[in-house]
Amino acid sequence: MTNHVQTVVVGAGVIGIAIARALARSGHEVLILEAEEQIAQHTSSRNSGVIHAGIYYAPQSLRARLCVRGKVMLYEYCESRHVLYEKTGKLVVATAPEQLGGLAALVKNALACGVDDLRVISADEAVALEPELVCYGAITSPSTGIVDAPALILSLLGEGEAAGAIVALGSKLQQVVPVTKGFQLRVGETILTCSNLVNAAGLGAWDVARCFEGYPEALIPPQFFAKGRWFVTGGKLPFQRLIYPMTDGNSLGVHFTRDLGGGFRFGPDLQYLDTPQVDYAMGESRAQAFEDSVARWWPGVPKGRMQPDSSGIRPRVTRAGTAQSDYHFAGPAEHGYKGLVHLFGMESPGLTSCLAIGEHVMEMVEGTIE
Numbered sequence: 544m545t546n547h548v549q550t551v552v553v554g555a556g557v558i559g560i561a562i563a564r565a566l567a568r569s570g571h572e573v574l575i576l577e578a579e580e581q582i583a584q585h586t587s588s589r590n591s592g593v594i595h596a597g598i599y600y601a602p603q604s605l606r607a608r609l610c611v612r613g614k615v616m617l618y619e620y621c622e623s624r625h626v627l628y629e630k631t632g633k634l635v636v637a638t639a640p641e642q643l644g645g646l647a648a649l650v651k652n653a654l655a656c657g658v659d660d661l662r663v664i665s666a667d668e669a670v671a672l673e674p675e676l677v678c679y680g681a682i683t684s685p686s687t688g689i690v691d692a693p694a695l696i697l698s699l700l701g702e703g704e705a706a707g708a709i710v711a712l713g714s715k716l717q718q719v720v721p722v723t724k725g726f727q728l729r730v731g732e733t734i735l736t737c738s739n740l741v742n743a744a745g746l747g748a749w750d751v752a753r754c755f756e757g758y759p760e761a762l763i764p765p766q767f768f769a770k771g772r773w774f775v776t777g778g779k780l781p782f783q784r785l786i787y788p789m790t791d792g793n794s795l796g797v798h799f800t801r802d803l804g805g806g807f808r809f810g811p812d813l814q815y816l817d818t819p820q821v822d823y824a825m826g827e828s829r830a831q832a833f834e835d836s837v838a839r840w841w842p843g844v845p846k847g848r849m850q851p852d853s854s855g856i857r858p859r860v861t862r863a864g865t866a867q868s869d870y871h872f873a874g875p876a877e878h879g880y881k882g883l884v885h886l887f888g889m890e891s892p893g894l895t896s897c898l899a900i901g902e903h904v905m906e907m908v909e910g911t912i913e
Contacts (some may be wrong), residue, residue, distance in 0.1 A: 546733070549572035549737065550571045551575075555582040555712070556586060557893065558587075560696060560703060562741055562904045562905065565905040566901075572707060573708040575710045576716055578744075586745050588693070592894070593892075594687065595610055596614065596658050596660075597656050598649060604869045604870075605869050606892070608657075609896040616899055617695075618630075628688055628690040628691065630686065631687065633785040633786070637678055661682050665680055668681075672784065673786070675781045676782065676841065677839075687785060716730055716754060717731070725739070726738075741883075741884045741886070741908065752887075758878070766858075766859075768818075768820065769816075770816055772851065774852055775806075775850055776809075781807070782841075785799060786841070788836075823856070824854075825851040828851065830849035834846070834849045857890040858887070858889060858890055886904070
């Protein structure tokens with residue numbers, strides 16, 4: 544006997560779980576396949592926990608649209624489900640006079656994305672808000688915040704399971720074969736079929752696509768892993784708001800974030816790995832580089848106290864020096880397989896956007912959008 548399930552979602556990170564929840568609440572029979580022995584072991588548990596406003600992305604891009612909508616959905620969800628969050632606000636700071644023009648350009652870009660609450664302020668106004676800060680000017684982003692990411696993920700999973708979704712841990716997808724009206728999957732010694740298949744495997748999304756028999760390699764986008772590390776200093780909380788330097792185009796730079804328990808850290812930096820591999824080792828210490836970077840806007844950073852904290856990996860479809868990539872959703876309009884959706888390059892602001900992504904993929908699966 545071959546087991547059949549209506550919809551299989553591959554990947555139990557925050558995005559996969561949000562998709563499964565949306566589909567289950569829409570009436571789908573849903574099975575989530577997770578290769579690890581626990582949920583959310585990679586990108587979902589190795590990010591900053593920031594609720595992003597949506598100011599950096601290309602207007603009309605999926606990253607921009609899903610972030611702006613997802614932010615609203617996420618705040619409403621956390622409020623109604625009693626998931627801890629805080630609208631901390633954020634300052635994006637110019638650390639050199641030549642960056643002041645970039646502040647106005649960033650506000651203009653954000654407005655084109657639908658973010659209309661930013662304001663350029665002077666250095667004196669910024670320091671009045673955050674006395675430890677030094678800068679030449681800043682942007683205030685009042686709708687930026689932080690969230691208890693583990694609690695959010697468990698809440699989403701609980702609602703998905705309440706609607707009938709099932710999670711199979713330690714279940715690595717090994718083969719996909721197209722069959723009449725769906726797909727045959729091999730997971731270890733188990734064979735099952737499904738009508739719909741969603742590849743939300745994050746760092747493993749490329750591996751899932753390549754285990755699909757007959758799927759054209761040309762339709763699988765390039766794969767790059769961009770590693771980021773965080774460092775901590777300990778001590779008294781220096782800022783109430785999040786502090787971000789002006790972006791260099793490749794990353795948001797080493798910035799200050801805090802959590803709901805009063806802890807804080809700095810990062811992430813950016814290092815492209817030579818080959819796409821899951822490597823969380825901190826490697827050679829970059830403590831001095833972090834200290835020097837932070838000292839540009841926090842001259843009071845304790846000297847010689849930067850210590851490694853953790854690392855994460857961004858799954859990307861472009862490398863450094865290229866235009867910022869959009870989220871890549873590959874549906875039937877691209878590959879011709881009804882009921883199949885691949886998600887590639889699902890990095891920040893994936894946590895912020897998770898509910899909107901769940902809604903978007905549900906519509907793709909159900910055929911209301913391509």
